[in-house]
Structures are given as structure tokens and as C-alpha cells.
Amino acid sequence: MDLVTADLHGSLEDPAVSSMNFLNEVTSRYPQALSFAPGRPVERYFDLESVHGRLRAFSRHLADDMGYSQEEVRRTLCQYGRTKGIVHGLIARHLARDAGMEVDPESVVVTVGCQEAMFIVLRALRANERDVLLSVSPMYVGLTGAARLVDMPVLPVASGTAGIDLDDLRAQIRAARARGLRPRACYIVPDFANPSGLSLDLAVRRALLQVAERENILLLEDNPYGVFHGGEGTPPTLKALDKARRVVYLGSFAKTVLPGARVGYAVADQRVAAADGGIGLFADQLSKIKSMVSVNTSPLAQAVVGGALLEHDFSLEQANDREREIYRDNLRRLVGGLRSRFGDSPSISWNVPSGGFFVCVTVPFAVDDDLLEHSARSFGVLWTPMRHFYNGPDGDHRLRLSVSSLTGEQIDEGLDRIAALFAEQTTGSAPAASPLQGWLAPPSRKSR
């Protein structure tokens, strides 16, 4: 044997790090299964011509609005470039338009998706073995995994019914300090959290900022779904309410522009004092780390996002009117379908979020990766075991259903398959007459 995992970084034997890969891998092995698993955006409006168009629109912007020569335009898009990115100014205008946030473009670090933003923030904050992160639980598996890569423990905070239990947050911080640990930040998705679907109301947002200030921690606000509130109903972001630079804002364009661009960002306006007495932005510290992880984010990919921002006059909320309607319709259809199929089953329950991609279902049998594999193979339906979202042994009887990338008909059919799986699991017998025969297509070309 060339290597053994015991001699590799501990994260590689950690379930959190394996789980995202496992979920992708199962999805690729059962390409014909109906999938409630991934939090992927709807594909109906994907359009390669619009990718070309946005690239051209951003090039025109550099020439017409910024005064670049054609040589400078080519250099900006094709050469190595600015570590913090080239669409920071456009992102600042987007945040002003959609979220009422006044952001210094220099505090924006454009990253390879929001995942890299999370990773570099945690790398910066984890100075030694005393440093720990708090996170609302259940939590996004990408956060847990990034923390494992920098050997930073994640302490769960109860979400309660308000999206975060502030008493528990205070209690966790104090308990950690009593153990000699140093809580650096609390990670939270305040809008349509993944996977709980919960959103914080305005009072909870204000109270959370107060706790952060009093307890001297940062808040890592991850906001991939906020634009799906839509219009007047959109609460202000934590960052918009933040007067004391307590919030590092993590942004994604995967759900609002295009996952394939892999462009996200961090807004990090905290002031940092260096050992030499110099004062700079936290964004510039993050930039140093980014330069050693990925040098800079592909300017071609940034240009596609920049072109989309220009095309929609900086409003991604407006740009996603169609998608928002689809997600709302899908969520209604899923919740209605759960009610009609399981409304009479007292041992099966689910939450009803006001928006977003996700519903969590609680069942009277154990839910794990083996059951997912069985569900894919025998029933042709995929979903996500909730245990992946707990940093511990919880969630064993829960599964997450995502509605974002299915049609209404697929949701109905998928729920029929889930009902057959649940019947098998609760009665111990296979369904009498399977409606599913023949659904399995030959192995996909893509499995090569």
C-alpha cells in the first residue's frame, strides 16, 4: 500500500468531510432517480448563450464605463489578476440595491464560491487549539467540513423555533470559556436556513447582534437564499443592521446567477491591527490566505457574474422573479403532498417553512446512508439523511427534502416513491404493488 488514511489529515476519516462527496457520488450513481437531495437551483433557465452574452456585457462595461483599452480588457479577463477580485464594485452596488447594505468595495473578497469564503475566514480565525466556532444546529455540512480542515471544533447552538436560541448561544459561549476555549464566531444562515428552513425575524436579528457585541464574538452570516423572500417581506440582513462590524457576510451567486461560475464572496470590513502597528481590513488578511489557496478567482467566471449583475441593473431579487415563483409553488406542492400522504400518520411530521429550498421530515425509523442507498436502488428516489447536518449523534430519524430542482410532476411522483419507502420501513414489508418497475434506466453515459 502506498498510503494509509491514518497517516493523512484527520478530516479524511471524518464523516462531515466525507458526506458531501458521498451525497454527490450517490447522486451520480443513480442518475435516473428522482432527487430531493441536492440544494441545486432550477435548471430550466440555464442558457449557454446568456453565458456568452454576460461575458461580452462585462467586457463592454470595462471598456465603456471604466475606460479600459481593449488590451486592458483582455488582460483583465485573461491574465492573473487582483487577489480580491474584479467584480467587487459591482457586488457592492448589488448589495446596496437588494439589501440596503453600504459596503466598501475594498472590504469585498471575491472567492471560488461561498465555500472558499467560509474556508478562508475559518483559517484566519483559527489561531490555535483554543479557538472554536459556534454554529446554529442543524448546520450546513460545508461549514462543518471547512472547520475540520483547519482543526477547529464546532459547538452546536440550538435553533429553537426562532432560528437561533439566544439563551443557548450565551450558555454555549460561557461553557466554552469555562473550559478554557475561545469562541471566535457563530455561523448562521438567517434566511431559509439549510437544512431547517427557518428564518430569523427582525427582533431576533437585533438581539443576536447585541449578544455578539456583549460576548465579543463575530457572526458569520451566510445568505444564499435571502433573495427568495422577495419584495417587502425581506428582512434586513444582519450585516445591514450591524453598526459595530460584528458581521462577516458570506455571499453566493450559485443560487441567484449560476452554480457553474463558482463565484462567491466575503464582506469583511473589520479593522485589524498588525504586529507592526499597521491597521488594515480583515478582507486584506483574507486576501493573503486566498492567495495561497487559489491565487485569485477566475476572472472569466467573475465576468459571467458581473455581466449578470449589469444585465439586471444590480438586482438579483428582480432577476429571480421566475425562480422564486417556482420554488414557492414547489414548496406548496411538497407540503401539500406530505399532508395528503402522511397527514394521518402521527409518527411522521415535517416543518412548513415560509420559503427556501428545504423541508425536514421526522420519521419513526432510523435514517442513514444505507437507507438512502436502498431508497435510490429499490425506489428510485434520493434525499438527504439529516444526520449529515448534525455535528454529533442527532438527526437519526430525520431526512431533508429539497424541492429546488424538481418539477411539480416530479415532486408528486417522488413523494409516491417516498411513501412506498416509508411503508416498507414502518410495516417491514415491501409495497404490495410497486408503481416503480422499469424506472431504472441503463447506466448513464455520465457514469463513465
Add this chain to the structure above:
Amino acid sequence: MDLVTADLHGSLEDPAVSSMNFLNEVTSRYPQALSFAPGRPVERYFDLESVHGRLRAFSRHLADDMGYSQEEVRRTLCQYGRTKGIVHGLIARHLARDAGMEVDPESVVVTVGCQEAMFIVLRALRANERDVLLSVSPMYVGLTGAARLVDMPVLPVASGTAGIDLDDLRAQIRAARARGLRPRACYIVPDFANPSGLSLDLAVRRALLQVAERENILLLEDNPYGVFHGGEGTPPTLKALDKARRVVYLGSFAKTVLPGARVGYAVADQRVAAADGGIGLFADQLSKIKSMVSVNTSPLAQAVVGGALLEHDFSLEQANDREREIYRDNLRRLVGGLRSRFGDSPSISWNVPSGGFFVCVTVPFAVDDDLLEHSARSFGVLWTPMRHFYNGPDGDHRLRLSVSSLTGEQIDEGLDRIAALFAEQTTGSAPAASPLQGWLAPPSRKSR
């Protein structure tokens, strides 16, 4: 103050991590200076229409050669996708064509530039505080920085005149083991090393592989410049000679296709035994880490590289015929220009590499970042202090000149400016009649 660097990860006060940012920052502050600093590829053939064309060519390939439906093509380019990437098969064909390497596409991990490949390999190999990396010195600053991010010490190995001093390699390994450390791998650029310009001959390559086998370490072969040998003169890569899976091959398309795509890769065919007894590829362990750093590499960016590989029938050596000539001409012009200006100065010397981007100059005065700043401001010429490439106090009297992104005329003019700087530094006086007045343009638009 919101934060202090003493409470952030130690890498942020480390000169290695700061230096890449510093060098980029100086370059952007003096946009009108002639720059021998960055190892950037020539910009003359950058062409945005070819970016569009390559994107279309890759889409056609998916449809025509792979049998994808138009919906599958759109999904592949626009949606989240395979963690290890989508151009792995094309990369394997390129390596077969240009380097005679037979590579299992499943052992390829497509990354956000070669930098991410380095980072995830080091993250995997650094299991605990005993693990150390060896690297031929002087060394690429991106390697040192990535190692700092995972708290992995880098032990320098002398390059000697052969590109690596194998006696010193063995001595360093044994000395490290005697101190209770565990050397995991040795990093090396066997072809036109950055910054030394040295290449290993065939005998040294074979001997290095033997040392790796006997001492039970991996070799991290970074090969961004190999195609610039050209034709019969190209020695086999370490990976092509590797019969015992000792080599992790790190590839880049930044110099051979387009820096702005930010696409690189690792070939990691090592077999890894997991705690549960399962056996897999090291590539799949790296994939787990990548999923927590950047999820996947932008498929749009990969498509641009894939299109270029298709366009050139998988030979980037052939695709770079023009660029290779430019770099050779530039190197000849630089070396000739150094000879004509400093050939009579016994205290100034330089190496004469057979190719690549870099020449190192040794001078009788101290060379540091302050001198670079002075050179940029007062003489309008940029270069790289060699101390950035030493993991220690060496290199204080050396500077690196890169010729890759200048024209012949710029090289001549730049050398005149360097001669003026050297004259000032060696005689202690400013040049009598500066030829440089008026070169400084107003601040560039891009500095906004």
C-alpha cells in the same frame, strides 16, 4: 480595534504568505513601470473570441463525442458538478500526447489553478505536528505559503548545479528523522525551476526516484514550464519514469492555455487504505478536501481549457510554438543585455538557463522589498527580491528577473533602468543623467 493579527492564524504574520500579495500590490501601484517581476505568460495572443470559441468547442465535444443531450450539456457547464472535474479525460489524453504519461483519468483532480492542487495535497499529507515537507531551495513562494496555511514546516534542500543535490536530500531526510520528524514528500520543479531556472537531466531524475523509493517519501512534481523545452529536447517527467507511484504530479494551464481560467490539476494515483479496510485512490482523498475548499472547479473555466485541448489535438507543446520562441528570444536578449552592461563587473553575476522564464542576478548590495519599492518609484522598473524564495535568511543579495511578459524593446529599456539602479547602489550616488524622467504616468484607472 476589531481584531489583532496576534489572534489570527500565524501564517498571516509570516513573510512567505505576505510576499505574493506584496508583489502583486507593488505591481498594481506602479502600473507604468517595466516589470521583470511576475512569471506571467505573454499577453500578445490573448483573444476573447477564442475564449468563446473554446467554450463552444467543448460544448460540441460533450454533444458529439460524449453523446450528451443539450439539456445535459447545459447542466454540465452551468450546474454544480463532479468534484474531481469534467476535463479529466481530456487532461489524460494531453499527458499521453505531450509527456508520454499513461494516466488513469480517475486519478486526476481538476483544481482552481495549480495552487489549489498544492494546497490540498499538503493538507492531506500534514496529519500532525511531526509531518514536514522538503523542498528544493530556492523555492516557489506559493508552495511555502500553502505549507504555512497547514502549519507544515518546509525543510530546504540544496539545488546544487543539477537542480537538486541528492546527497543533501538524503541528509535532510535523515536529520529530520533523527529529530523525530516525519518527512512526507519533497517538492520540486524539475523543468526550468522557479526561480533558479534549473532543469534536471535524465540521470538525476532516475536517481531522485530511487532516493524517494528508498527513503519512503513522495515527490511533488510541479511542471508549469515543461512544454517550453520543445520537441526532442524535452526530458521525461518524473511521473512518466515513476513505476512505484512515488510521484504526485501537479499541472497548470496558466502558462500553456490561459491564466484567467484558473485551472490546474493533480495526478494522484497512489493507493490509499482506509481505516475500514477499503482501498481507494489518493485522488479521491484529495477530492474530499477539495469539496470543503471550493466544492468544484468552475465547469465554465474547465470548458475553456477543454476547448483549447480539443483545438490543439491535445498537444499544448505544439500550441505554444509561438510562445516558446518568444520566451527563448527574450531569454537570449536578457542574458546578452546583462553581459553587455555588467560583463566587466566582477561583483555582479547571473545564471544562464537553457529556457523558461527566469534569470537570477547576484549583486554586491542588499536586495529587499524596500529596494524594490525604491526601484519602482525612482527608476520605473520592477523585479523580485530572491529572499522571497528562501525559507530562511538567504538570497539577500539576489534578485529574479522574469522575461516572459516583456517585449525585446522593454527588456532593453528595463535593463537600462536596472543598470541605473545598480549604479546608484554600488556607487552610492544617483545616476548623473537619468534617462527615466517623465516615465511615471498618472495613477492608473485600475488602481481604483
